[in-house]
Amino acid sequence: MESVYGIGANWGTQSSHQLPPATVVKMLTDNGIQKVKLFDSDYDTLRALGKSGIEVMVGIPNDMLANIASSMKAADKWVSKNVTDHINNNNVNIRYVAVGNEPFLSTYNGTFLKSTFPALQNIQAALIKVGLATKVKVTVPQNADVYESATGVPSGGDFRADIHDYMFQITKFLNDNGSPFTVNIYPFISLYLSPDFPVEYAFFDGNATPLNDGGTSYTNMFDANYDTLVWALQKNGFTNMAIIVGEIGWPSDGDRNANNQYAQRFMQGFMTRIAGNKGTPLRPGPVDAYLFSLIDEDEKSIQPGNFERHWGVFFYDGQPKYALNLGTNNSGALVPASDVKYLQRKWCVMKNSAKLDDPSIAQSVSYACALGDCTSLGYGTSCGDLDARGNISYAFNSYYQKNDQADQACKFPNVSMVTKEDPSTKTCRFEIMIEPYFGGADRLTGSIRRKLVGMVLFLVLVMYV
Incomplete structure (x- = not known):
């Protein structure tokens, strides 16, 4: 029986030297990673995932949203080429289409506010046309900045005031179609942006001074952030909506708080909770999550910070950076990529x-x-x-x-x-x-x-x- 949960990983490809897709798929399989989230719909990548059984979330980049939003024909064509064809001809287990990636980030200055919802509607309509809407669900991965708490505790959670109407519209559409709310949560970024952020609160060891929210105690930022979203959903009428954590991780280099020790501590703390099916105070069941990320990407933009190129649990060559037990194989350790071909030792x-x-x-x-x-x-x-x-x-x-x-x-x-x-x-x-x-x-x-x-x-x- 296939597991609804299990651990997923983000597989990004902004690298000058990518590992061959078949090598990465073997690496995913060897490590017992059952789900993968992609940021585009690269043909070779999807083809390599065929017959692997790995659940796939394919992505539509933000710069394609306007075209898909304004043309049903473009939406039909995208679904035919990047979903139907791979499911029917390459046996790829596509389960989700991510429409955009954090399109409402405040740094985008509203560029994608008007195109995200129509693009989402058109992709859903295209999936219905080809009879795939029950198997393949649409979602919009959002940054955690789309909600906030006026009181500083989770129970004050609601969608950000300036985008409330957009968020309500999209969330209602997702909920009506049995689709999940996808959110990316990054305790590291909070620590990076604020020197006053209590370091222990970023991790899962329970050493931080607890945050008390009406008798509910929060000892780490992930739980508090996730439950702020749960409150926001409840306040807007989406009490039982499924939540996917689209990205969660810790970089290993490029900043004084980005190192193997902290990355290992954060990732292992999170994985141990996932393996134990331990959720948050408001949602105590299993958490559906995709680690960010699988492999380092040396061509990512470093505008947010130098750490952007170091999110992988594996280096660019598929070698593990640190000990990490995903709870998915007997060895309890990450399995490196096999048959990697290097240039000369010089x-x-x-x-x-x-x-x-x-x-x-x-x-x-x-x-x-x-x-x-x-x-x-x-x-x-x-x-x-x-x-x-x-x-x-x-x-x-x-x-x-x-x-x-x-x-x-x-x-x-x-x-x-x-x-x-x-x-x-x-x-x-x-x-x-x-x-x-x-x-x-x-x-x-x-x-x-x-x-x-x-x-x-x-x-x-x-x-x-």
Whole structure:
């Protein structure tokens, strides 16, 4: 009998070097992860999930909402190509369509307010037309900022005043169609944004000073946040509505509070509760949740913070970051990706003979970091203990690996060299990239385009140094 609950994972693909989809599906299966949430409807990804039995939530990106909202034909076409075709021809177990992703985030300044609900209605109508509306449910993953509490405790919960009407409309539609309310909850972000946030309240160990809400005691932020939503739903007439936690996680790098110790503590605390079917004070039963996320993504926007590229429980290459017992297999440990193919064991570093006061270094480093990934450098990060030469080498190597160790990617004017000695330290990993995976022609051209852009910019850099 298939489990309604079980643990899910978000599988994002904003990476310069993705693991082949078949490798990721095997990794999901090996780890007993029964559900996966996608942010788009990539053909290769969905095809690889066929016959795996894994429950799938496919996503419609926000930039497609306006088109689907304004055209029933576009909605029909999207459902036919990305749902019906995969269910019928590839045996993919699609259970949900996520219409948008956090479309009401306040940072979007209302861009998607008017298109989200009509897009949701059109996708639902398209699913009804093809006879899939009972098997495949629509939902709209929302950020927890769509509700708030005027009193600071869960019982004060209601939808945010400025978007109340939109939220009511969407929630009623979901509820009427037997669809769940999906919410993303992030205690880490609260800690990141506020130095006064009580650290213990982010975790599940019960060490925090409890928050008392009319006799109900809350010792962690997740429970309080989730129950604020339960109150908001109740106040608006949706007492028994199913809730899915679309994203919950803790990053491992890129900030002083983003490290393996905290990530492991948070994720294990959450997983232990999931395994014990322990919910929240208002909803004591099992919690339906998707961990955020499965694998690190080195091309995510770092506008929210450098930690954005480090949410995975696995590194970019499918190696586990820390011990985590999902309660799904006998070993009690994460199973790494198998048969991962790496590039050669070589790194690009600062030349021994180069001087730190060489005038070309600052420009070379800023160039390398702009096109590579330097989010592991900085105060309190995994590579925060490197000296100046180490920082420069890390930047050079990041750019070099992202460009598949191409010779010209380690030709910073007279200051770089290729070495076969691993420059990694105890805490700081100088990566060797995995072999690029080219699923479709668009990815291939994307990779070539990236290389050409890199070469052109590099020539510009060399000319002006």
